[in-house]
Amino acid sequence: MIRVFICGGSGYTGCELLRILSNHPHVVVTGVTSERSAGRSVVELFPNLRPYENLIYEPLQVENIIDKAEVFFMALPHAKSQTAVHSIFHEAKTVIDLSADYRLRDVKVYEEWYRVPHRYKTTLKKAVYGLPEIYAKQIAEARLVANPGCYPTGAILGLYPALKNKLIDTDTIVIDSTSGVSGAGRTSDIRFSHCEVHEGFKAYAVTTHRHTPEIEQELSAIAKKDIKVNFTPHLAPFDRGILTTIYARLRKDIGTEKILDMYKRLYAGQMFTRVLNRGAFPDVKNVRGTNLCEIGLTVNKITKTLIIVTAIDNLTKGASGQAVHNMNLMLGFDEMTALDLVALHP
Amino acid sequence: MIRVFICGGSGYTGCELLRILSNHPHVVVTGVTSERSAGRSVVELFPNLRPYENLIYEPLQVENIIDKAEVFFMALPHAKSQTAVHSIFHEAKTVIDLSADYRLRDVKVYEEWYRVPHRYKTTLKKAVYGLPEIYAKQIAEARLVANPGCYPTGAILGLYPALKNKLIDTDTIVIDSTSGVSGAGRTSDIRFSHCEVHEGFKAYAVTTHRHTPEIEQELSAIAKKDIKVNFTPHLAPFDRGILTTIYARLRKDIGTEKILDMYKRLYAGQMFTRVLNRGAFPDVKNVRGTNLCEIGLTVNKITKTLIIVTAIDNLTKGASGQAVHNMNLMLGFDEMTALDLVALHP
């Protein structure tokens, strides 16, 4: 049994990590930290997590926790993650960081968007961007993985085959996303109270969302050219899921069937990314609680535009499920271990 | 008191018409039709409509109803509305048609998208498109108004000042809309049952929604050139409201403030369309049950794109509220009559 430890386990991604890992036959969770909830039991915060009845939150002190595990999941807020990741990584541990701190390769971009300095540039260079559909090989060899953001996961997987096959004009990309409320985390902010969210729908952080440079970094890497996008997130009154609708002008006259073929070919062998048949489009409901990304697409012939729609669960494929997927790759387990999840319906 | 009559009053737009008209001091509802519910009382279907305790649905037979009113609201399904509108209009009545049958000026476009013939071309020519922000004058002089579709209302009001001021490249328009469930009408279709919709979010009718030609017709009329758009509707688990996020490439280097000024200037004096201040974006929650259209916008300087967000209540500004607004204009009442509504919060 491999011992795993979770730093920052009192949020929804921590809860989701614990839920998924409770089904993992090769690992055991040996501890979990929380500053605010230190001393309280996990089940007190999350009564659904019955298998962890004896797990108590402890404060994050590297010297106290470092010997408790071989693998560390870091689910801390950005900026707070930097030092902890650095320290644990340099104790020769395997680290999967769910924060934004090791995702952006260009320190300047990080500092501009997150408004904090990055103090571990050498460590940053060791980090692999943990999107298995693109970087599985590098992940398998890495000891530090930067787990992708939720919006970037849905956006990049939607555009990857289109860019790889040079189908679209990279100056025309519009990424329109809608997230459920859990995307804001486990928060007492009144803006996410039931009374304020229910029967509401709105755009937020228009042109200013911090996932924008992450999306642009990865699309640019795929296309091997500098790409800037229009990205608009929206908040909808459901709890889990992100739907992303993407628009881009086609460079050539090509039909829906052919593009679907390209998508299916590129994602063949991927266990968690699934291209739907012509005419079908995904619904976040169908991937709830799973590590799946479902993709539908069509061509608007009149406007010569490719329209791609992707659905993920922001807490699973968009965070904790993908983190476990990365761990499976890093430790050489079967990719599906603990991730063979079926969505509840309804 | 002006007598008004509603043809097709057992759906949600009929219910909403009755709700609004119950506060109108100058009109009285003298009857309402429904084929399926003929003989049942309005309150049986809609227990909220207490002021109509004595109103009973009757079948639509023009000869029986024609003398009962001066004004007829037609809330029938498309194709079924055609003949009824034609007959009642030719009995010298004032007609406001909430169906799609008299919205598209080009019969060929109508027949292509709705897959039924249009048999009343002369009557069609008399119809005025009932978007008061643009056509108030013509509406005031008309006796037949084609009330706009819900998605077109939000899309056109969002783009009108941008097109009028020639700000955008008309080849690059993306209209991404999300509607609540009432947009599907009062239907027993299992796809709109609570269990299928709740905790779900999806795109539908991608590139094929029938409101597309209506949007294109009106944008083309404003820009005085042929415009084609990418329009994608989505379904979200709330009951009322449409949020529309619009993207278009700017033709010139112009900032958010200046564009906001142009929007505010063009909509000055409009009672129901309201441009928010810089940094603010609308939420469908704030316009629920009202006849308002709220608009926020910003410029993405890097991609040179104008991003506009509009919110309406699909049943009020997107249907019955706008229909009453049109009636007020046609009969010379104050525009705000019966429409001075404040949204519930929460």
Next chain:
Amino acid sequence: MIRVFICGGSGYTGCELLRILSNHPHVVVTGVTSERSAGRSVVELFPNLRPYENLIYEPLQVENIIDKAEVFFMALPHAKSQTAVHSIFHEAKTVIDLSADYRLRDVKVYEEWYRVPHRYKTTLKKAVYGLPEIYAKQIAEARLVANPGCYPTGAILGLYPALKNKLIDTDTIVIDSTSGVSGAGRTSDIRFSHCEVHEGFKAYAVTTHRHTPEIEQELSAIAKKDIKVNFTPHLAPFDRGILTTIYARLRKDIGTEKILDMYKRLYAGQMFTRVLNRGAFPDVKNVRGTNLCEIGLTVNKITKTLIIVTAIDNLTKGASGQAVHNMNLMLGFDEMTALDLVALHP
């Protein structure tokens, strides 16, 4: 025009008062207080309250506000309301207190349940319990009204005719209530965040809810004997409304029809309380945003039990609507003024 002032206007009952008063032809709101939001505009907190675009929150200082109005609505938390109500009442103003501070006639009971001393016993004696269906006459003559709690309103109106007619064994009363989330107020408490409430349903404060003594006081007054009840509140994932299901053993062999007759007779002439016909039961959806209380009932012949179900909107009939109703009675306006509201559907 009568000038009215709201002390404590940044919660949902304050928002609802403003919404209702915006339609009142005989009053004008001259000010509103909030400690935390002093200096901010009402519209900033509640973008739905467009008619109040110039209203700014100010801190509650009696000397500053006392000359601004003839009528004061007090929507402060319990304990905080005591002194303010006392001071303003003694400046010869008309006061409607929405807090719990002047509802319980027995100071000991108040101090036991609310765990704070009551320091204004003489003022307390002047207060009339503001349930118009029972105390309309006293309200009309009062200058201080204690507006009933939300749960008590639904519970008392459901039991009033049964007790008045001595139909039930008063030792057997079970009151099982379910409230929407707005009952918790406008709060950033994580327990009322969308993610914690949605898809959930639970009982809370079982046997300990502070509305229990208020219910018991009023039922005892009606029955002219000491009554104790089982009262269990529940929290459900909707925003507005309280449904109360009441069980009590019948003292005599009497049928549903006869009891319905007694209920209809006692509530004849009441504008806001409405007894449904046999077989019909209320739904909170039908009274949302209105000042109505709807009542359905039936007899279980086998268990000889009367089962009564009532529905109200907790923010309207259960708080601000009833407060305006009380004001109308106190000032001699028509009862329906500003309260002739029709629920949205859907």
Next chain:
Amino acid sequence: MIRVFICGGSGYTGCELLRILSNHPHVVVTGVTSERSAGRSVVELFPNLRPYENLIYEPLQVENIIDKAEVFFMALPHAKSQTAVHSIFHEAKTVIDLSADYRLRDVKVYEEWYRVPHRYKTTLKKAVYGLPEIYAKQIAEARLVANPGCYPTGAILGLYPALKNKLIDTDTIVIDSTSGVSGAGRTSDIRFSHCEVHEGFKAYAVTTHRHTPEIEQELSAIAKKDIKVNFTPHLAPFDRGILTTIYARLRKDIGTEKILDMYKRLYAGQMFTRVLNRGAFPDVKNVRGTNLCEIGLTVNKITKTLIIVTAIDNLTKGASGQAVHNMNLMLGFDEMTALDLVALHP
């Protein structure tokens, strides 16, 4: 591998059976019937059921399906289940019937409440009521199990220890239940559409719900005396779960702690029924998608009443999870097989 077959698999209990069985290591689903959806694939109706991509609905013809499996789950509507269960049982198969047809031991009671004759009285006598907490031994020896109704499961488990220990006056039982919308099944009935249910809450089938005699039968069997109850179901706007709040007068002066002890003792060793600690009450959210029944209770000392609250997922513990539990017992598998489920949060 044991082969299992599902008769009636196009509803939500069928979907839930397939979800749970997809994780069962000792069984394989060999077929599933649906009259209306015959010829369509399971994944077409339920896109979440990816592991069944090759499973196609077939019509129910006993001669065609009888050789396909050793175990048959019957998820047909009541009345329709009778004959199919009878035929398959007499082919020496193991049968778990999720309908109401074999639950009521007294044929007269069945015929009175369900308004259809029961034609298989001898078969009915072979049926064991499948509530494992009470009948585990009989279930293990049975070949025909009548799986309990959803409301009865929550009600009986809440009252079993109280009755067993003769704590309560059996003439005073009130059972007040609230179900999510999936309790109505996968239905296109407009009453369960999103627009009609959302933001609503109501009682229904007051005194007339068909689960009443089932509850009474089992409570009477436990208490060894004839028991009649007041049972009121409510409909709330969530999809999964039943919360049941039970009231009964105590026969002796006994405190909460002692009663909790009795409950914990009686349910010790039960894997799926869990008594919460003093002061804690269940929430349907915590048991969603699991086979758990959680129970909280307290004594109202003033009214001498025991108040018990239970939570289950109506589709899992209230239907398909309990059915798989029964199968595990009948086939000698570990009780937890395929049922070691952790609820999603949020």
